Amino acid sequence: MDQPLTYVLHQLVSLMDTAADRLLKEHFGISYGRFHFLLILSKSPRTTQHGLTTKLGHSDAAISRMANVLQKEHLLTISQDPSHARRNNLVLTAAGTKLVYDAGDMLETTFGDLLQMSRIDLDAYYQMTVKISKALQKY
Secondary structure, eight states: OOHHHHHHHHHHHHHHHHHHHHHHHHSSSSOOOHHHHHHHHHHHHEHHHHHHHHTTTTOOOHHHHHHHHHHTTEEEEEEEEETTTTTTEEEEEEHHHHHHHHHHHHHHHHHHHHHHHTTTTTTHHHHHHHHHHHHHHHH
């Protein structure tokens, strides 16, 4: 190997994030950061604002700012948790759900096509990626 594996993996993720950001802005008018926020929320539909801070690894203040922006864009709603006045529930709107689905589908197709053009077995690559992700969750 010419480069350390950790370097190559980080470079790949960085390039994918940059490409995803460009594609999302061009086709949907949203940054990858905002899309990722909505995507994680879509996978955790009954989460609080604080719960999302844990999943995304950001501060409560950063999540609060992002949630407020996305609410103004009608992509999610923020409501006070009736069982705990200091907690906010976040829920995707229909528009937010559609955006996650449509944008996610576009990214899956684009990156899937790229892997196929590179003659990489999609199923094998997926299985290896899942194994690595599961191993890293232990840290």
